[in-house]
Amino acid sequence: QDLSGVDIAVVGIPFDGGTTYRPGARFAPRAIRSASCMNRNVHPTLGVHLYEKMSAIDYGDINCNPLNLKKTYEIIEKSYAELLKAKVIPVAMGGDHSVLYPILKAMKAAHGRFGLIQFDAHTDTADQAWGEKFHHGTPVRRLIEDGVLKGRDVVQIGIRGPLTSKDQMEWDAKQSITHLTIEELHEQGLKESIKTIRKKLDPKIPYYLSFDIDGIDPAYAPGTGTPVVGGLTSFEALQFVRGLAGLNFIGFDLVEVSPAYDHAEITSLLASALMFEFMTLAALD
Numbered sequence: 133q134d135l136s137g138v139d140i141a142v143v144g145i146p147f148d149g150g151t152t153y154r155p156g157a158r159f160a161p162r163a164i165r166s167a168s169c170m171n172r173n174v175h176p177t178l179g180v181h182l183y184e185k186m187s188a189i190d191y192g193d194i195n196c197n198p199l200n201l202k203k204t205y206e207i208i209e210k211s212y213a214e215l216l217k218a219k220v221i222p223v224a225m226g227g228d229h230s231v232l233y234p235i236l237k238a239m240k241a242a243h244g245r246f247g248l249i250q251f252d253a254h255t256d257t258a259d260q261a262w263g264e265k266f267h268h269g270t271p272v273r274r275l276i277e278d279g280v281l282k283g284r285d286v287v288q289i290g291i292r293g294p295l296t297s298k299d300q301m302e303w304d305a306k307q308s309i310t311h312l313t314i315e316e317l318h319e320q321g322l323k324e325s326i327k328t329i330r331k332k333l334d335p336k337i338p339y340y341l342s343f344d345i346d347g348i349d350p351a352y353a354p355g356t357g358t359p360v361v362g363g364l365t366s367f368e369a370l371q372f373v374r375g376l377a378g379l380n381f382i383g384f385d386l387v388e389v390s391p392a393y394d395h396a397e398i399t400s401l402l403a404s405a406l407m408f409e410f411m412t413l414a415a416l417d
């Protein structure tokens with residue numbers, strides 16, 4: 133594909149072979165595309181006209197192999213290498229969160245050291261499930277183990293809910309991963325929470341933003357595979373993302389939307405609105 137002159141590309145990754153509970157995220161790209169027709173051009177609070185600032189395309193869907201996770205990883209990594217070689221900022225719509233692994237491997241090859249800002253109910257640092265090392269609950273652990281990320285460069289927002297074992301918590305602390313739990317967020321309030329997180333970030337390195345829609349409360353985002361009650365509201369999420377303006381972003385994703393569990397497009401509308409925010413962040417830096 134000719135990517136010359138392209139600044140930003142929306143990329144569909146219709147894959148849910150890494151889900152451990154409700155499947156269906158493979159259908160997210162088409163649902164989010166359909167909801168995105170209400171996104172329009174100009175950011176409401178920042179006044180930026182996105183498409184005057186940059187040239188954006190829909191790259192289409194990556195041709196994932198629904199029967200083979202490892203092969204899908206190779207296909208994703210190859211597509212991303214092509215995008216990054218052309219200096220495009222990819223904004224992905226998953227797919228389940230297992231796709232983070234190949235995406236960030238490609239990011240590392242193109243950019244060297246970078247940090248991860250992750251919105252999620254889960255830390256995605258489990259070691260395995262049913263003996264499997266690669267699924268949507270493990271990508272952050274694998275990426276740190278494989279040297280793609282350093283724990284101290286990882287910031288996770290909205291963490292909550294029960295865990296299978298204490299292992300994950302202890303491992304995260306050992307890696308110096310930063311968590312902003314939903315309890316801490318509510319105790320501090322939104323403004324202070326954004327300040328706390330920004331203080332944690334290293335201004336010298338670029339950042340990748342990964343947004344698992346289950347970071348949002350299921351009341352606002354019911355269409356997802358592994359819902360956890362008591363999360364962020366839609367508005368808190370939009371404001372938090374806006375609060376990250378000015379950082380140097382190398383890519384974004386919005387994962388784990390499962391349209392079959394959605395109602396009245398609540399989840400896909402929010403997903404497409406968040407993607408509009410991501411694109412605005414890319415236009416600002």
Ligand code: MN
Pocket residue numbers: 252253254344346347358388
């Ligand atoms: Mn999650």
Ligand code: MN
Pocket residue numbers: 229252254256268344
């Ligand atoms: Mn996740």
